[in-house]
Amino acid sequence: MTRELTYATAISTTIAQAMRADPDVFVLGEDVSAGGPFTTTAGLVEEFGAGRVIDTPISEAAICGVAVGAAQSGLRPVLEIMYVDFITLALDQLVNQAAKAHFMSGGQLTVPMVLRTQGGAGQRAAAQHSQSLEAWLTHVPGLTVVMPSGAADAAGLLASAIASPGPVVVVENKVLYFRREPVPDPVQPVPLGKAAIRRPGRDVTVVALSRMVGEALAAAEDLAAEGIEVEVIDPRTLVPLDLETIVESVRRTNRLVVAHEAVLHGGFGAEVAAAVQHAAFDDLDAPVERVGAPFQPIPLSPPLEDAYLPGAAEIRSAVLATLGRR
């Protein structure tokens, strides 16, 4: 059974399902009882009450610490940080406490918390409400990092994140929230650390994150008309990365493009490129191409933001570059 849900409703549906199944699951964050700015927690307080859907002050550091402590003491918090841009305020708690507690305590402590947040540009929200900061998070051992590209994965990955014994950061994308697709009913967990091949193809592998999966599929459709078959891989989980699926694909296509919305400089694409060239150097027929944003803050002005944001056109150019047709 499936039903058509938006990405945002897929999230609230998954949280509700988890809260029904486990009384230790609870939600906390700013404005969560009102549903939040993107309706991702809409309806929860009505069903579960204010004791399990807890509105917090605008204190990202403290509420992240509360989630860590609650998780260490046996609850399963689902914390919302409204914009990934504000995760900066919670990073000490996330990086120094949540990510390390299990390790530093020699396994005595576990931190089964989920930190949900969202990033991405395209809404004229300017430089402090549009960033893609996932690469920072992937640099910290102890954090699982997830980026769903559609409603079904937004549900399935979140279900797995809530069930995970360790801290998981789910980076959603604000532009995707109101896109619909069929979602399994009831929600089925999608395993963490397992990539999805979104479109098979023999010529070039494109690894795309989050919103860029849709852009890669659009580029692939376009290129197919020219006889170029692109394979689109959605890693879904950045840490742990399903390198095996990516490398297996590159061994067939011999060409790789990595695409994300974050700035290229220090982006997660560099990690994928390095890992693939190490694992499959002899299989590569062209340098790995990367697609990402310019190394500058995101401008407000609509034409400038549109020009800033990478998409299908940039992916298409990168694919052609790997084929020597720049």
Place this chain on the structure above:
Amino acid sequence: MTTAVSVDTQVLRDLLATMWRIRAFEERVGALKRADEVHGLIHLSIGGEGVAAAVCRQLRDDDAVYSGHRAHGHAVAKGAPLGRAMAELMGRGGGLCQGMGGSMHLVDVAHGFLGATGVVGGNIPLALGSALAARQQGSDAVAVVFFGDGAVQAGLFTESVNLATLWRLPVLLVCENNGFAEFTPRSAHTTVERVSDVVAPYPLPRQTVDGNEVADVWTAFSGLLARARRGEGPALLECLTHRLRGHYEGDPDRYREAVSAEDRQRKDPILRLQRAGHEAGWLTGSESFESDARAEVEEAVTWARSSPFPSSVPEELR
């Protein structure tokens, strides 16, 4: 002037024994640090044992205790086995944390010591989370967090006090105000001398006591603890203590005047309780608190030394 008479002598004897265990443990840790057998950044609480003992000896194993970087005393008072604690400081595989954490990351879940942290003030909101969990699970357990006066100037402190009072959490904020944040006197960091004044606008009981007077700490904490267990919300207890050692082991301690022998006699919580005990008659001079503690610590050192270093990071931690 002492108020020791107001606390049961059996309790006072237990507190004296606990303080000696902490003192003996930490003096040995200091020596082993100098001998390069204990590793890492080592911050001793010598002079502050009274607070750790008076607070932790009133708690249960299901009460969560969090601490900062000066945490040995809190862990020991909460019940951490000395051998495994010492082994952890030595980086041995038999350590509480299998040698992965060390002094600033001591954890002993079995006794509710959920841990030290190396980030000043970093654990304050975690205690709120444990308190929230206790309440959600229908338990009357509480959470306690120890922090120094240096943590109070961090935003996290005020965020946490606000949340603790807003949600009326069963959490006890215990500030050990030793007047120094690392190398700098409190007066150079803030215009507010008393931490209890910092929280004045919030609806929570706040008390400042002489942290060197262990009976005073016991009595004050006892009242605040009972309230929190009854679900009446958080409290702040500020204990004025004195760091008889430098910020860390090896600290040349040039930024403040040396503690005179006379001053040390006056401030040392162990010597004070012993004087009170002799005056009140519950100590005779034939007791062996100190020698028992030192013998127990020697056993702990022997046990720790016999524990091998880990050969690799355990599989389940990778």
